[in-house]
Amino acid sequence: MKRFTNITRLAAVILATIGTLNSCKPDLESLNGPSTGTFPANAKEAEMGLFGAYQNISTLDAASTPIWHVMDNITDIGYARPGTNYTSPITSAVTTDNALANKPWQVHYQTIARCHTVLDNLERIKSSMTDDDYGQLDAELRFIRAYCYSQLIELYGDVPLLTHAVDLNNSSVPRTPKAEIEQFLLEELTQIADKLPVSQAQYGNVRASRVAAYMLKARVALYAKRYAEAAEAANTAITLSSGVYDLTDFNSTVSYAGKDHTVGEPDLSNIYGHAGFKTSKEWIWVAEYNQTIPGNTHNQQYYSASRLGKGVCYWGPTQDLINTFQCTDGLPITESPLYDASKPFEHRDPRLDMYCARPHARYVGYQFEPATSFATVKNYWPVITGQAAAPASVSNADATNAYRSFSGYLWRKPINLADYATTSVSGVSDLNVGIFRFAELLLIYAEAKIEANELDNTVYDAINRIRHRAQMPGLPTGLSQAQLRTALRYERKVELADDGLRWYDLRRWGIANKVMNGYIYLNRDAKAWTKEVLTGFDENYTPIYNHTEAIKYFTTQKVVYKENKDELWPVPKSEMDANKQLTQNPGY
Template sequence: MRFKLTYTILAGAVGLAGMLAGCNSDFLDVTATDRISDDAIVSDSSLFEDYVINRYMGVRLQDKEAEGTPPGFGRGFEYALWATLTDEAIYNNDDNTWVIQRGLLAPENTGIAGTLWSRSYRSIRECNYALEQMAEVEMTQSRKDLLTAELKFIRAYRYHDLVRNYGSVVLMGDKVYNLGDDLTDDALFQKSSIADGINYIVAQLDEAAAGLPASNSSSWALGRATKGAALALKSRILLYAASPLYNAGSWQTAADAAKAVMNMGYSLHPDYQSLFLTSSSSEIIFERLYVIGARHVCLEISNGPNGYGGWAGNTPLQNLVDAYEVKVDDDTAEPFDWDNTTHATAPYENRDPRFYASILYNGAEYRGRNVETFTPGGQDSKDGKDNWNASKTGYYLRKFIDDDLPINNPWDVAGIQPWIYLRYAEILLNYAEAQNEAVGPDASVYEAINAIRERADMPELPAGLSQSEMRDAIRRERQVELAFEEHRFYDVRRWMIAMETENEPAYGINITKSGNTLTYERKVALDGRKFEQKHYWLPIPRAEIQSSGNKLEQSPNY
């Protein structure tokens, strides 16, 4: 039997069942009928493995979160993507995102970013519980070794989410805390250094990689961790560690970690747009899979233009649109520039093909007609039908959207695209950045970046770039290649350029049509955008601080 990460989660209290062990009151000494007991999990090897599989998912903690199936790692396919907290997009109807875009983030008001702390630590405890019970389960040692490696990967992924959002975090080790335990020990709430957190994650991933299969073969489960997934996540966290915000590692170590994944046989998918609609590709290293009956948010209606019956949802910003280069010819590309008359009068011509694969713009061919965001009269503007769903930016999301899935009445058929956590293009970008910082723009840096650009049908980078020029090129490449995939939020922070990028206005476009002439003018799509120094890390929700008896230290400056 082959499992996919689309199974029904076990009763929500399974992971917490052991916590009741410390309670001696007679009235609690009853057999629960709404959950699976600890004894049942440990005594049934199949049920125990199901418990492990379900650790790839977490509990729903917030409204409009996890429609269809419980949330996985990060935010994934929710109504508001993580991209709406960056200069990539805004969420058209807010959904607790504008508070972050406007710099109002606080321990008492964390918006959609408020679930990371509690969900991560709950998952870590659940992994610790399974690791503690492993010895009692009747199964072959080889199977135990596989599940142990898998749990260490999941636990490391949760810590990676904690460290990249909060910096210094509490390392729980293997301890499983129960309600009857003494929870007054200050050490329980003592944060580690960022370096210690990263070292712990790396050590866990090394141990996981040693016990995980090289690939998802027929004897393993689709969508579950592999050696490549563990080493790819290690590459990411070591890249972060070497970055200015963390200052807790070396660029050469990060380059070596990426190179180890590059030597594993992954390759780029031939077509950028179709990559995000397929669950089987040589580029995908770790993904979450969905099927009918266990789906995610239906992207087509949630993000589609109002003229098609869509709800706009995650609307791209002009800030991102302007990052896509203009192809001058087969050998040359140049940055888009509003001061360039040729660019400004035809802003959507000859752009990087990844623009067309990622963003719906005025004039784009889509589902039998051209998108119309112009005014007056554009079908997908505020003059169109369902105008309350018209994009505030003048753009709509194209990436991840499947034209074979309906916009209207999608509930029983849509929401089945895979969410890709780790893919080979990220590894190439990790390598190029780390190698450039370690030794400068050598041939291997060019080779990694140009492989990605060649797949996108973009010219190679010009020869002779300085280290600084290559740094800028790599950052732009990450911005457009990885758009909407939960990288930009962390990239601008780790590079410590967020005071610049996140204080730029959230721009959109006004397109005015007069006869056959279109006039383009940038506008502010969401006012009040603001980023402060303290926002480099998320605040720990106030409730978590209070639950610790105020022993848990808040993130700096909150």
């Protein structure tokens, strides 16, 4: 049974008491509890307000799936069930009222408002707190605010920078240049980082730590192309992580990678499952969910899983991602002698099977076969639960349902296998979701050093730690800056797949106009293919297709990216209507 912290419980109490904690002050103060007029009256209330801000971040979702497991599915590596909200972002058709594009603006500014409700009044209770407690509370609130702004500027560019609450009489605020906000964030994170404890593992890492603050600073600096600052901040975070945060080895199921359903099911629960979020040292910052709190759940597992596995196959990897995974000798599939197109999943980077579900594998207790030639498949749950010595046969809904996987593949990261023994078809889940992971921290450091052209052994060490955890060979030594950049982009593409960072990577690297124009390839019918579908990989580790040959086997989704438009999402129309000083992004 999962052990919950008190964060979401206390947040629910305070939010129920004082409503949404927005910046507008009511005329009458509550007679039964705190109101926005007196809040916070003491340190306990201030802490509860902090928890409310943390909880609000967890409300950022789409299709009942936390945003971190949505964003990659509107890129070249992931695909969503076709529909307005998810097809329009990859066809340059997002409108100003698109729900996916609107929600981050709304939720992040709600979260910022909750931070300000406490921050603006924190000074008046300072005398009742120790300096350390006051400094940490202040720092955590400012960290949350900084995270929200770091997301807003990447999605929308220039946005209003609010450092205090605004009331309705002063709610029209112009957009602040992105570069000015980046500078604000870097200075802010520098000021608060050392006021935070190195780790907050006792809270399940759902509260910000010093390592998280330096990691956020490193990410902001990296995205701003301020590589020296990014490398320095990332190095500080890595140094602080010694003995606290680290990569977590894959469990024994990594031995099933490259093998079929009869052997076993690859399982990530020691990292991405309930147990992993409780004990893995890999998680630096986590979004917490709790079924005992109304509204603090999601349907991520329901939307992710196969039809036989009580899911609706809403999201899945593309053929482009599947083809990207190297062979176990570290070579791309177009060059490795280990690659056999008739057995395309053998001798591949184990992360293919650890992070993705593909034909002939076992997934959520069933043989996964999208091909209609498999009329029946094996159900391993009687074996898993100890009710039988052999699997049962069942009709293959994963090949016949009209809403089976649209890409031919599914994600393993967002699920916890044990939940499928009991989860109803509604799929309500409180599996936590990771926001900052040690693997990303290592890659931030490596990328910053590569882009600064400081190609020392620490770059190899950072990348190779991740490759060795995946049982892949280390990089050859003596690589050029361009070669290391390609290696780094491979690692970010496969290691961080479905962590929600690919959308940002494509834009900050300036390659979205190439990668997201033309076609992405899918294999809904699980057809076999030949080597001739690929001619190689480019410098960004994007597969290059022989389109004429590829469409004999794969289906396609046409993708469109318009420069000077699709770098950003539109400012929501509702926000433009409410704030007359806002201007719209180009192209909308």
